[in-house]
Structure formats: structure tokens, C-alpha cells
Amino acid sequence: MQTLRATTSQTLETMASMAAEGNAGWRTLPPDAYCNPEIHALERERIFRAGWIAIGRADQAAEAGAYVTREILGEPIVMLRGNDGELRVFSNICRHRWMKLLEGTGRKAVITCPYHAWVYGLDGALRRAPEMEQHPDFDPATCALETVNHEIWQGFVYVNLDGRADALAPRLSDLDPRIAAYDLDTWVTADTVDCGIIPWDWKVMQDNGECYHHAGLHPQTFQDVFPGEEAGAVTGDEWSMLWTPARQEVLEKTGSGEAVMPGCYFTPLEGLDDFQRTNFLLIYVLPNFFIYLQPDCGLLIRVEPVEAGRSRMAADVLVPASARERPDYSEQLAAFTAFFNRFNDEDGPVNTAIQKALETGRAGQAPLSHLEAHNRHVAWWVSRKLTQDKTAAALAAE
Numbered sequence: 365m366q367t368l369r370a371t372t373s374q375t376l377e378t379m380a381s382m383a384a385e386g387n388a389g390w391r392t393l394p395p396d397a398y399c400n401p402e403i404h405a406l407e408r409e410r411i412f413r414a415g416w417i418a419i420g421r422a423d424q425a426a427e428a429g430a431y432v433t434r435e436i437l438g439e440p441i442v443m444l445r446g447n448d449g450e451l452r453v454f455s456n457i458c459r460h461r462w463m464k465l466l467e468g469t470g471r472k473a474v475i476t477c478p479y480h481a482w483v484y485g486l487d488g489a490l491r492r493a494p495e496m497e498q499h500p501d502f503d504p505a506t507c508a509l510e511t512v513n514h515e516i517w518q519g520f521v522y523v524n525l526d527g528r529a530d531a532l533a534p535r536l537s538d539l540d541p542r543i544a545a546y547d548l549d550t551w552v553t554a555d556t557v558d559c560g561i562i563p564w565d566w567k568v569m570q571d572n573g574e575c576y577h578h579a580g581l582h583p584q585t586f587q588d589v590f591p592g593e594e595a596g597a598v599t600g601d602e603w604s605m606l607w608t609p610a611r612q613e614v615l616e617k618t619g620s621g622e623a624v625m626p627g628c629y630f631t632p633l634e635g636l637d638d639f640q641r642t643n644f645l646l647i648y649v650l651p652n653f654f655i656y657l658q659p660d661c662g663l664l665i666r667v668e669p670v671e672a673g674r675s676r677m678a679a680d681v682l683v684p685a686s687a688r689e690r691p692d693y694s695e696q697l698a699a700f701t702a703f704f705n706r707f708n709d710e711d712g713p714v715n716t717a718i719q720k721a722l723e724t725g726r727a728g729q730a731p732l733s734h735l736e737a738h739n740r741h742v743a744w745w746v747s748r749k750l751t752q753d754k755t756a757a758a759l760a761a762e
């Protein structure tokens with residue numbers, strides 16, 4: 365039986381009522397929720413371990429033997445393409461005495477543990493374990509790498525650490541038709557920007573997802589072309605999607621004469637409708653997955669919690685496969701990546717200041733504008749996950 369601090373109980377009580385009334389009061393979470401280690405511990409179990417976490421793109425391990433390692437909630441995992449073409453996700457921990465098997469990214473024919481040289485196949489089976497013949501009942505079949513539950517949605521690879529989550533795809537089926545025309549399955553990861561540890565909570569990052577702050581914080585990077593006050597939003601159960609139309613007077617024309625937003629780095633995709641060509645989209649699959657989407661390129665921004673108020677962030681730069689055929693591909697890719705760095709550099713100091721303010725104890729629960737429907741949704745979603753999916757009694761007993 366765990367006894368929660370009084371402040372934690374109070375925060376959970378506030379969240380329980382926000383969950384029950386659907387955040388009808390349009391308020392942020394209580395500031396304590398962004399910095400309290402007990403709330404963070406609950407989030408790790410009930411949101412991150414129990415849910416689906418985006419770890420990257422399937423094309424990042426495209427060929428047999430190609431692998432990408434990640435550390436999610438401190439747990440080393442590896443996604444790996446087998447000789448049979450299947451993408452698998454394994455625990456990156458040796459079944460002998462727990463050494464980490466692979467580092468970074470690369471390509472291997474087999475996985476050899478750097479400690480005592482046990483060898484695993486790309487399917488995770490233990491192939492060789494030197495000097496184990498004298499063990500009384502050693503059975504290599506019981507020493508395969510542990511599989512981590514994974515699913516691929518629109519080319520994005522997700523893992524579920526506790527192995528008990530319901531399937532992901534049905535949760536996002538109401539989002540699919542909204543982005544089907546982009547055919548994201550076929551896009552490729554052109555680059556990854558590792559932003560390292562960021563000194564703010566993953567929920568501060570979610571809050572920063574609205575477009576209300578374009579006028580204040582991004583006058584040139586966004587507001588001149590995409591006025592924040594024109595932004596729209598729609599929310600599903602597990603996601604929200606925002607869009608901002610480019611101003612009519614700055615619209616450009618595609619090769620076939622259709623209106624398109626300015627700021628495209630590659631050729632806008634065929635088959636998009638008017639709305640998709642003239643708006644940029646922000647799609648948030650909760651909890652940690654952000655897609656920035658233009659008619660010609662996009663970003664997958666992955667934010668993972670490290671501790672209360674600290675996270676790790678990386679951005680995968682995504683392009684339609686056809687973009688790589690352009691003679692100016694490298695320059696245009698560099699320009700798009702520079703654009704990400706520019707707006708991210710504008711957001712970073714603000715998020716840092718906000719986290720500091722939340723930790724002073726002076727910050728209060730804040731009212732949200734109609735342009736912050738996403739923030740309202742996230743506050744409700746987090747509140748629901750922490751207080752409703754299990755009873756209070758079950759929570760206290762954990």
C-alpha cells in the first residue's frame with residue numbers, strides 16, 4: 365500500500381473532476397501535475413508503460429539486419445529487420461547476465477553480446493552460447509531475446525512496454541481518413557535531429573502544440589503566413605489534429621496551377637485536396653507523438669519522459685520518397701531542417717521558462733482560449749488516464 369503525499373492527492377482529486385466533467389471549464393492541469401514525481405510515476409505506469417509509444421519509422425531499419433536502438437523509460441530496446449523482411453522489436457538486454465547488446469544504429473548479420481559473446485539471430489533466437497555445455501540443464505530455446513509488443517501505423521513504429529494494451533490501429537481509425545491522401549506509409553526518414561534532454565515536462569511540450577502563440581512567439585516563422593487566430597482543431601479520443609491556413613494573398617501555384625501554401629521545399633504531393641495543399645497540419649497522437657505535416661514534407665517529433673519536468677526529444681525529418689530524386693534534394697532538405705531548428709529554437713526558451721514557473725509553486729491552474737482546444741483535450745486525456753481507467757481504490761493499492 366502506497367501513501368501519496370497530500371499535494372498529490374489534491375492534484376489527483378482536481379484531475380478526477382476534470383476527467384468527470386470533460387474539462388468543461390477549459391482549464392490547464394494543476395501546475396503540480398507538471399513537476400510532482402508521484403504524478404510522474406503514475407504517468408510512467410498508466411500512460412507510458414500501458415500505452416503506445418512512438419519510437420520511429422519502419423524505414424529506419426529497411427534492410428535485413430538493419431537496427432535502431434532506443435531507450436524508452438530507461439529500458440533499452442531495439443527494432444530490427446529480419447532476413448524474412450519482418451520488423452521486430454526486442455529488449456536490447458542479453459539473456460545471459462544482462463549486458464546491453466547493441467548501440468546506436470547499424471546493420472548486423474547476427475547479434476553478438478559484447479560481454480561473453482553469446483550470439484543471437486535476427487529473429488531473436490539464441491544461436492551460440494560458448495562454454496555452456498557443462499551447465500546442468502541449459503536450454504538455448506528458453507533464452508531467446510524478449511519480444512516487445514509493437515505495431516506499425518502509417519509507417520510509424522509504436523511499442524507497448526507492458527504488453528497488455530489493446531491494438532493501436534482501431535484507436536486511430538477515425539484519424540486515418542483525414543491523412544490518407546498523404547500516403548505516409550511510403551514516406552522516408554531523411555534525417556534525425558537529436559535535441560537531447562529538454563528541461564521541461566512532456567506535457568509542457570504538448571501544451572506548446574497550439575497555434576495561439578504564433579503571433580507572440582513566431583511572428584516571422586509562422587504568423588506572417590499562418591495566422592494563429594485562424595487555426596482550427598478537431599479531437600478524437602486518443603489524438604488531436606490542428607490546422608492553420610496560409611493567408612490567401614500569399615498562396616502560390618503548383619505546376620498544375622492549383623493553390624498551395626508557400627514554404628514548400630519539395631514538390632507538393634499529387635492527390636491532396638485544396639485544404640491539404642493550403643494548410644499545415646499538426647497531429648498529436650497521445651501521449652508522445654507529434655506530426656508536423658506540409659503538402660511536401662513533415663516531421664515526427666518524439667518526446668519521452670525522463671523524470672517530472674525533464675524529457676528527451678528528437679525529430680525525424682520525413683519526405684515523400686519522390687523528393688529524393690530532385691537534383692536539389694540535399695539543399696532543400698537542409699533548408700527544411702534549418703526551418704525546424706529555427707522554430708524549435710524559438711519555442712525552447714519559452715518552454716524552459718514555463719517549467720521553471722511551474723516549479724515555483726506560484727503558478728495557478730490557467731484558463732484556456734478557444735484556440736487552445738488541444739490543451740483542453742490533453743488536460744482531460746491525462747486526467748482521465750490517471751484517475752478514471754482504474755478506481756481510486758486500485759490506485760491507492762498499487
Ligand code: FES
Pocket residue numbers: 458459460461462463477478479480481482
Ligand atoms: S551478458 Fe551477454 S553473453 Fe554474458
Ligand SMILES: [Fe+2]
Pocket residue numbers: 572577581582707711
Ligand atoms: Fe511554437
